[in-house]
Amino acid sequence: xxxxxxxxxxxxxxxxxxxxxxxxDKAVRSGAWVHFRLFELFVxxxxxxxxxxxxxxxxxxxxxxLELGLANYIPVASLFGPPSMVIAAVMTLxxxxxxxxxxxxxxxxxxxxxxxxxxxxxxxxxxPHSSNLIGFALLALAIGFATHKDSVAQVRFTWGxxxxxxxxxxxxxxxxxxxxxxxxxxxxxxxxxxxHEKAIDYASMTGSWTPNILxxxxxxxxxxxxxxxxIGWFTxxxxxxxxxxxxxxxxxxxxxxxxxxxxxxxxxxxxxxVMQLVLTGFPWVEWIATLNQxxxxxxxxxxxxxxxx
Amino acid sequence: MIxxxxxxxxxxxxxxxxxxxxxxxxxxxxxxxxxxxxxxxxDFSNYVGKTERWTPSVVxxxxxxxxxxxxxxxxxLVLKVRGRMDEGVVSVQGEPMVALTADTVVLSxxxxxxxxxx
Numbered sequence: 027x028x029x030x031x032x033x034x035x036x037x038x039x040x041x042x043x044x045x046x047x048x049x050x051d052k053a054v055r056s057g058a059w060v061h062f063r064l065f066e067l068f069v070x071x072x073x074x075x076x077x078x079x080x081x082x083x084x085x086x087x088x089x090x091x092l093e094l095g096l097a098n099y100i101p102v103a104s105l106f107g108p109p110s111m112v113i114a115a116v117m118t119l120x121x122x123x124x125x126x127x128x129x130x131x132x133x134x135x136x137x138x139x140x141x142x143x144x145x146x147x148x149x150x151x152x153x154p155h156s157s158n159l160i161g162f163a164l165l166a167l168a169i170g171f172a173t174h175k176d177s178v179a180q181v182r183f184t185w186g187x188x189x190x191x192x193x194x195x196x197x198x199x200x201x202x203x204x205x206x207x208x209x210x211x212x213x214x215x216x217x218x219x220x221x222h223e224k225a226i227d228y229a230s231m232t233g234s235w236t237p238n239i240l241x242x243x244x245x246x247x248x249x250x251x252x253x254x255x256x257i258g259w260f261t262x263x264x265x266x267x268x269x270x271x272x273x274x275x276x277x278x279x280x281x282x283x284x285x286x287x288x289x290x291x292x293x294x295x296x297x298x299x300v301m302q303l304v305l306t307g308f309p310w311v312e313w314i315a316t317l318n319q320x321x322x323x324x325x326x327x328x329x330x331x332x333x334x335x
Numbered sequence: 336m337i338x339x340x341x342x343x344x345x346x347x348x349x350x351x352x353x354x355x356x357x358x359x360x361x362x363x364x365x366x367x368x369x370x371x372x373x374x375x376x377x378d379f380s381n382y383v384g385k386t387e388r389w390t391p392s393v394v395x396x397x398x399x400x401x402x403x404x405x406x407x408x409x410x411x412l413v414l415k416v417r418g419r420m421d422e423g424v425v426s427v428q429g430e431p432m433v434a435l436t437a438d439t440v441v442l443s444x445x446x447x448x449x450x451x452x453x
Binding site: 091092213215220230231234 | 364375
């Protein structure tokens with residue numbers, strides 16, 4: 027029991043306490059502020075873009091093809107047309123009032139509106155997961171700001187909550203594959219089938235499809251496919267290691283590699299995922315602080331050189 | 336997906352070659368681009384794949400989504416594509432659902448509702 031308590035305490039420290047982004051140390055505080063504000067701007071820009079893109083798309087919709095999630099409980103069709111614009115406007119307003127620190131409840135309104143818009147948009151068909159990481163970041167901001175008044179506590183909660191669920195999300199994806207298909211999920215022939223299916227999608231979209239070098243190698247030898255799938259599965263499985271601040275940059279790096287691998291094999295592009303992982307997964311606060319320190323150290327030196335000359 | 340094929344036989348006949356399921360080799364088929372016509376591929380795929388009752392309005396919906404038509408003597412076949420893996424062998428087959436010709440939009444005779452059914 028004590029061991030479990032100790033483990034939970036270590037996890038809590040790693041996720042919430044040892045985060046340079048919420049440090050009050052003078053040396054890193056300016057870097058932490060810049061990093062967190064950039065993160066907020068990034069999430070805001072993507073969320074606003076999604077809300078309006080989905081809104082404009084459903085503006086002309088008339089029938090519900092697939093009822094999923096909330097769509098089972100609310101009349102989604104009544105939100106097509108002008109209401110979809112209202113949802114996008116409410117979402118945008120929510121973001122604006124929180125990012126300008128007028129109200130800490132704005133992000134909560136924004137995530138509720140964005141989720142509603144998501145349900146309305148994807149009542150038109152299969153749900154992609156390309157926007158999930160942005161949605162989760164907005165949810166982290168929403169809960170972090172709504173439940174804390176202190177600005178350091180808001181950042182501390184947002185960051186810890188985000189990394190807990192990002193890590194858990196990747197690992198649970200690996201577990202789901204095992205539960206759904208079993209160990210044979212990594213069989214290369216599966217990837218051959220998915221490449222064919224994605225090739226159909228791609229040709230359907232553009233009119234033609236030509237395999238790249240990696241796709242050709244997998245189509246020619248299922249063993250290359252098995253190796254690719256194993257690397258992908260293993261990378262997802264170690265997602266929980268993102269909980270450790272020291273291991274996070276390395277796990278994030280291989281996860282980004284995995285996303286590129288999926289793009290090269292199955293033509294699925296993860297723009298927002300990769301951008302968010304780059305922005306949040308590396309020790310930018312320390313890097314900014316180091317750069318700042320060097321700049322401070324160099325400045326007097328160059329001044330003295332100027333004086334000498 | 337939509338592919339272009341020659342319209343050589345009577346397309347209202349259920350036995351016509353046009354309506355027979357085909358093995359898909361992406362390099363041998365001429366695919367019609369949905370992107371160029373501003374159609375979302377996932378939504379189109381759902382429209383075709385998840386429709387259970389092909390009413391006249393659903394069929395005409397395809398004709399509304401696709402603004403242009405093939406040349407005379409050609410047909411654009413809307414296929415429901417399924418990938419399959421049997422004992423390690425991968426195959427991809429397309430089932431023709433709707434054909435667009437130069438002047439009409441026709442539902443596969445194999446999908447016509449049986450007389451007397453609700």
